[in-house]
Amino acid sequence: MKPKNLIIVLAITEQGLTPAEAATRFSVSRQWVHTLLTRYHTEGPAGVAPRSKAPLSRPGRTPQIIRERIIALRTELTGKGADAGPATIAWHLTREGHPTPAISTIRRILHSAGLITPAPKKRPRSSYIRFEAELPNECWQADITHWFLSNGTRVEILDFLDDHSRYLIDIRAAATFSGAAVAETLHELIDHHGPPMSTLTDNGLVFTTRFARFKGSKGGFEKLLDTYGILQKNGRPGHPQTQGKIERFHQTLKRFLSAKPRPETMPELQQMLSEFRNWYNTRRPHRSLGSRTPEEAYTALPKATPTGAHATEWRSRTDKVDRHGSVTLRYAGKIRHLGIGRGNAGLPVLMLIHDRNVTVSDLNTGEIIGEYTIDPAKDYQPKKPS
Known part of the structure; x- marks a missing residue:
């Protein structure tokens, strides 16, 4: 079977049709008929074979x-x-x-x-409702995740992430993190970066005591927030989406750690975390930041500051003076020792606590024994001068 183009040419050259008659018979344009005749006389039958419509060059093709x-x-x-x-x-x-x-x-x-x-079943990014702080330090998210050393030892990783810029404020490892350790870390970060306007965490006891089985004083983290007037926000129990940014951050962190051999020691893990922090903050573009790095976004705008009022705490506690003449009181996540005097050893006492101020009285008679103002930097708390 001969191609249609060759049939058109032969109808003219062999059967005597005019180009106009051939165009009508084969339902093509006269211009096309003349083009075929030119190709045929120049190149022979091969010249009228169908040709690719692709361009001879692709200037837009990626090199x-x-x-x-x-x-x-x-x-x-x-x-x-x-x-x-x-x-x-x-x-x-x-x-x-x-x-x-x-x-x-x-x-x-x-x-x-x-x-x-x-x-194809992956949820598109556009379907998520995103919430983002408008300024650096407007909200710090904090959480604890875990990793394993090469011998199988499970360790904890504490991290603080700026909600606006995704800047990794801090990341550190420990066997476990107590409430006091978390509060001390926050204090260090406030000294270095300034206090944030708010924090967002889950309801772990290191962050809040509101769901503690036995109600007591606020934890060190909460007490420190009160001191600076920082608004505390906690996610709804069983709803980790509230802390979505830091949950996705943990995926990035663990993908980074998984690409390397398991660390043998805690210092080795901390070195890996420090390398990760530097890479994450300075060499990793963030899509939601317009391909800026977190460090670029964190330093681009003025930082937010706390606006909340100091939260007043009122509570009471009973205790018995020990043989050293002291009673204990938990304040800001740490046990403090209040000096009563060895002469009162064994005496039951009542402590009325108003923020940092404590009044101690004889539980039986109501006689005031001493007044104290807690110094958060010290364990032993002496009486205020009379």
């Missing part, structure tokens, strides 16, 4: 060297446990001075190389 760099970046970043999506690869290409294709083009290149696994 091979860029395609290879895209694939290499994907492999390198994945091997380091870092983000390796199309947007991140585009950021790295720009930083390296390469011409940067569109993110959709990078995605197609990765698909063609078999480096992206389709996930």
